[in-house]
Amino acid sequence: MTPRPPERTARPVRQSGARLIALPSFAAATGALHVFDQGGPVPFAARRAFYITGMPAGANRGGHAHKICEQFLVCLHGSLSVTVDDGEKRSEFRLDAPGTGLYLPAMTWVEFKAEAADSVCLVLASHPYDEDDYIRDRDAFHPAAAAASEGRDSGR
């Protein structure tokens, strides 16, 4: 199976909802191995990775949505609380086990907060960085999400 090519559509798309996904994990006395690979449980191939280290307790990050980029957030040290909004409903998740991460479809507003000192958040993304893919204005997000939802629901 080859990874999907980057999809560039004229209109933001919204897929099935944000959800926790357990990665294949292999525990040993020398540490636990967790794998993100194509053909695994996360429904995209990673094309970009970034991580945030040294988050102090209470630190807030995120505060944006992506038009087409899908992401997978996982907490590799400490713990995070994550709030997501798909334009219709708001959900909260706690990430404190490195084997389980949060899949974020495109068109999901995300904010997260470190619950423990020195928290580490790894993000795997379906697309290379593209500033045009970001929606950073919360007021613009809801109309965009509604338009994406209408496009999806009508099958256009």
Added chain:
Amino acid sequence: MTPRPPERTARPVRQSGARLIALPSFAAATGALHVFDQGGPVPFAARRAFYITGMPAGANRGGHAHKICEQFLVCLHGSLSVTVDDGEKRSEFRLDAPGTGLYLPAMTWVEFKAEAADSVCLVLASHPYDEDDYIRDRDAFHPAAAAASEGRDSGR
């Protein structure tokens, strides 16, 4: 720039040597962001990610080489000492800052040890998992590395 397609050659290849590479990093009061993206300083596009968490101090991992897969190792919490062998020389590296990782060309034998409790190692790889790409027998590695080196040096 599009990521390189997977390269499948009949013969292991060896590129320029293992080396430390600093990722683009963006420090803030809420944590430091570090980015691995195509077109960045690491000379491959990530196609797979895996990470090892909860490594106790003194834990040893690795102990293999890859025929064609390139990797980038970074320590996201704690610290690691990494020993690499390209078939001709052995080098040691210490990873204890999340913004700088170790690029491993194909045909590099790697072993690493956690120097601090609860160390976390993230690995980004140029290829999906393929058991046939692993060399797990140290005795078989040196002849294979020598053959790869001869192939490279003669331009075949």
